[in-house]
Amino acid sequence: MRHTVVSESPTDGELLIRFQAGHEEAFAELYHRCRGDIYRYIVRVLGGDLEAAADVFQDTFVTIYRQAGMVRDAEAVRSWIYTIARNNCLGALKRQKRQVPLATEHLDIEDLQTPQPDDAAHDATLKSQLTQALAQLPENQREAVILHDLEGLSYAEVAGITSTNVGVVRQRLWRAKQALRIALAPILRRQPASSRNEDEDE
Amino acid sequence: MNSAFDNRVLAFLDGSMGKAEARAFLEEVRTTPWKGEIYAQYRELENALEESSVPLDVPDALHHALASRIPILAAAAGKQPRADAGGRQRIALTAALLLLFLGISYVSVEYLRQAEPAHHSEAGEDFASEIRSGNNQSTPETAASAGRVRGSLADDGTHPGSYSHSDRGAPDRGTQSDAGVQPRDPRSGASVAAAPESGDRSVLRSGSLVSHPASQEAQLPMNTITSFSAALDYPAPSSLPGFEMPDFASERQSPFAMIYFLGGMTQVIGGGTSSGSTSGHPGVLLAGFRYTVFPWLSASLEFGQSPFLQETLHESRVALPGGNNADLVVIDRMRMRELRNWLRFRFGFDVAELAAWQIEAGGGTGMLLGKDAAIMITSGISAYRQLSSMLQARIGVNFTIARISPAVTSASDIVIGDGIVGIIRNADSAHSIVSSGMEFNFGIGLLLW
Numbered sequence: 001m002r003h004t005v006v007s008e009s010p011t012d013g014e015l016l017i018r019f020q021a022g023h024e025e026a027f028a029e030l031y032h033r034c035r036g037d038i039y040r041y042i043v044r045v046l047g048g049d050l051e052a053a054a055d056v057f058q059d060t061f062v063t064i065y066r067q068a069g070m071v072r073d074a075e076a077v078r079s080w081i082y083t084i085a086r087n088n089c090l091g092a093l094k095r096q097k098r099q100v101p102l103a104t105e106h107l108d109i110e111d112l113q114t115p116q117p118d119d120a121a122h123d124a125t126l127k128s129q130l131t132q133a134l135a136q137l138p139e140n141q142r143e144a145v146i147l148h149d150l151e152g153l154s155y156a157e158v159a160g161i162t163s164t165n166v167g168v169v170r171q172r173l174w175r176a177k178q179a180l181r182i183a184l185a186p187i188l189r190r191q192p193a194s195s196r197n198e199d200e201d202e
Numbered sequence: 203m204n205s206a207f208d209n210r211v212l213a214f215l216d217g218s219m220g221k222a223e224a225r226a227f228l229e230e231v232r233t234t235p236w237k238g239e240i241y242a243q244y245r246e247l248e249n250a251l252e253e254s255s256v257p258l259d260v261p262d263a264l265h266h267a268l269a270s271r272i273p274i275l276a277a278a279a280g281k282q283p284r285a286d287a288g289g290r291q292r293i294a295l296t297a298a299l300l301l302l303f304l305g306i307s308y309v310s311v312e313y314l315r316q317a318e319p320a321h322h323s324e325a326g327e328d329f330a331s332e333i334r335s336g337n338n339q340s341t342p343e344t345a346a347s348a349g350r351v352r353g354s355l356a357d358d359g360t361h362p363g364s365y366s367h368s369d370r371g372a373p374d375r376g377t378q379s380d381a382g383v384q385p386r387d388p389r390s391g392a393s394v395a396a397a398p399e400s401g402d403r404s405v406l407r408s409g410s411l412v413s414h415p416a417s418q419e420a421q422l423p424m425n426t427i428t429s430f431s432a433a434l435d436y437p438a439p440s441s442l443p444g445f446e447m448p449d450f451a452s453e454r455q456s457p458f459a460m461i462y463f464l465g466g467m468t469q470v471i472g473g474g475t476s477s478g479s480t481s482g483h484p485g486v487l488l489a490g491f492r493y494t495v496f497p498w499l500s501a502s503l504e505f506g507q508s509p510f511l512q513e514t515l516h517e518s519r520v521a522l523p524g525g526n527n528a529d530l531v532v533i534d535r536m537r538m539r540e541l542r543n544w545l546r547f548r549f550g551f552d553v554a555e556l557a558a559w560q561i562e563a564g565g566g567t568g569m570l571l572g573k574d575a576a577i578m579i580t581s582g583i584s585a586y587r588q589l590s591s592m593l594q595a596r597i598g599v600n601f602t603i604a605r606i607s608p609a610v611t612s613a614s615d616i617v618i619g620d621g622i623v624g625i626i627r628n629a630d631s632a633h634s635i636v637s638s639g640m641e642f643n644f645g646i647g648l649l650l651w
Binding site for chain 1: 205208209212216218240242243244246247248250251252253254255258259260261264265267268271272274275558587588589590
C-alpha cells in the first residue's frame with residue numbers, strides 16, 4: 001500500500017522532528033499513522049504468529065520511542081521504523097529457532113482481513129495461494145516482496161532496511177515474482193506450454 | 203525460472219523500462235498471444251499483492267498494552283483531531299475573547315468610576331495640612347461648650363476627589379449647630395468641630411494621615427511563585443499483563459484526567475485609598491482537577507486563593523499644628539486587598555496549537571469561600587505543553603471578576619475628647635464594589651489516567 005500524505009498534515013519526518021523537540025504528541029500521531037502498516041508487516045514476517053507479533057510490535061514502538069532522539073535523517077523515518085521492526089522480527093525468529101515461519105497452524109494474513117464475498121472465490125483462492133507461495137520463497141526474496149509490494153516502500157527504502165543496494169533489491173523482487181507467477185500459474189491465466197522456449201531468444 | 207521475457211515484463215511493470223522500449227514491448231504483448239498471457243499473469247499477480255496490502259488494525263488489547271508502556275499514546279488518544287473540531291474551536295475562541303473583552307471593558311469603566319476615592323485621603327491630608335499651616339479659623343474654645351461633638355460633613359461635592367453626593371454631608375448637616383463655630387475648609391468645605399485641648403496625648407502625631415491597622419496597601423506589588431515540583435519522567439517500559447485500559451477507540455474518545463498546580467501573580471485592578479501599609483501574599487495559588495470530556499473540551503474544578511479588593515471605612519488621626527495636642531479624625535472609605543479562598547468550575551476549549559503548546563480558551567464561574575460567598579466569574583487563555591508522557595507545563599492568564607461586599611458597613615462612633623478635637627467624615631458607609639484582576643499563572647500538570 002502506498003502511503004499517502006495529506007498536504008495539510010505534517011510528514012512523518014516533521015513529526016519525528018517535533019517529537020525530538022519535546023512534543024510527545026507528535027510521537028502519538030506518528031504511531032497512529034503507521035501502527036497498522038507496522039503491525040501487518042510484523043504479522044507477515046512472523047508468519048501470522050499473533051502472539052509473537054504482539055510482543056515484537058510493542059518492543060518495536062518502545063524502541064522507536066527511546067531511540068527517536070538519535071535519528072538524524074528524519075526523512076527516512078519510515079525506513080528506520082521498518083528497520084527496527086525487521087530487526088525485532090529477526091530477533092524473535094532467532095529466539096524461536098525458526099528460519100521461515102508461516103507454518104500452516106498459524107493464522108493466514110488474509111484471515112485477518114475483510115471476508116471475501118462468495119462471488120470473489122477466485123480472488124480468495126488466489127490470495128490464499130499467494131500466501132502459501134510467499135512462504136515458500138527464500139527469506140530475502142520474501143522480505144523484499146513484503147517491504148516493496150505489501151508495505152509500499154521504494155526500492156531505496158527496502159535497500160536501506162535490508163542493508164543492501166537497489167540493484168540487489170530489484171533482482172530479489174524479480175526472482176520472487178517469477179517464482180510466484182510459476183507457483184500460481186494454475187490459478188492465474190493459463191500459460192502457454194511453449195512460451196518458455198520461444199522466449200529464449202529475447 | 204528466469205527468462206528474458208519475464209524480466210522485460212517486470213521491468214515494464216516497475217517503470218524501469220525506457221519509453222521506446224516500452225512501446226515496443228506493448229506492441230509485442232498485443233500481437234503475441236503467449237506473451238500477452240504472461241503479461242496478464244504478472245498483472246494479476248501485482249493486483250493480488252496490492253490487494254493484500256490492506257492495513258491490518260492493531261487489536262485494542264495490544265494498543266492498550268503498549269499504551270501502558272508509553273502513556274503518551276493513551277493521553278493522545280483523546281487528542282486526535284476531529285473533522286468538526288475547527289468550527290467549535292473558532293466559536294470557543296471567539297466566545298472566550300468576547301467574554302474577556304467585555305470583562306475588561308466593564309472593569310475599566312468601573313475602575314474609572316471608582317478610582318476617585320483615592321483622592322479622598324489626599325483631600326483630608328490637604329485639609330489637615332492647611333489646618334496645620336493656620337488656615338483654619340477655629341479655636342479650641344469655640345467648641346468647648348459643645349461637649350461631645352461630632353464633626354459634620356459639608357462637602358458640596360465640588361472637590362474633584364469627593365465621593366458621590368449621597369454619601370456625604372446631608373445626614374450630618376443638622377449637627378452643625380451642635381458644633382458651635384466650625385471652621386470650613388475653603389476647598390473641601392468639610393466642617394470641623396473643635397474640642398477642648400486635652401493634656402492626654404496618646405494619639406499618634408505623625409503629621410500625616412495614619413493608616414487604620416486593618417487597612418491594606420493600595421499599591422499591588424506582584425510576587426512570583428518560583429518553585430514547583432520537579433518534572434517526572436515517563437515510567438520505564440514494563441510488561442503489565444492483564445492491565446486493562448479504557449477504550450480509546452470509540453468515536454467519543456475516552457476521557458482522561460489530570461491534576462495541576464499553578465502559582466503566579468495577580469494584578470488587582472483598581473487601587474485602594476490607603477498607603478504605607480503592606481499586605482501578605484499578593485499572588486495566586488491554585489490546584490485543579492481537569493477532566494477531558496471530549497478531545498476539544500475539558501472541564502476543571504479549581505480550588506485556590508487570590509487577592510480581591512474590598513471596601514471598608516478608614517479612620518485616620520491628624521495632628522493639628524501649634525503643639526496644642528489636638529487631633530482631627532478623618533473618616534473615609536478605602537479599598538483594601540484581601541486574600542480570599544475560592545472554588546471555581548471552568549470549561550476549556552482547545553483552540554489552536556502553537557509550536558509545541560496547545561492553546562486553550564475557557565471560562566467559568568465559582569464562589570468565594572466564607573463571608574459574603576460572592577460569585578466570581580473568570581475567563582482566560584491557557585497553554586500547556588507535554589514535557590513527558592505524564593507531565594505537562596502549563597501557563598495561563600485569567601481575568602477574574604467578583605462583586606465583593608464591604609468589610610465594614612458603617613463607622614464606629616468617635617467621641618470628641620481624649621485629644622480628638624474634630625472629625626472629618628467623608629463617608630458614612632462602605633459599599634459593595636466590583637473587584638477584578640488579571641491572574642498570570644504557571645505550573646505543572648500530572649496525568650492521572
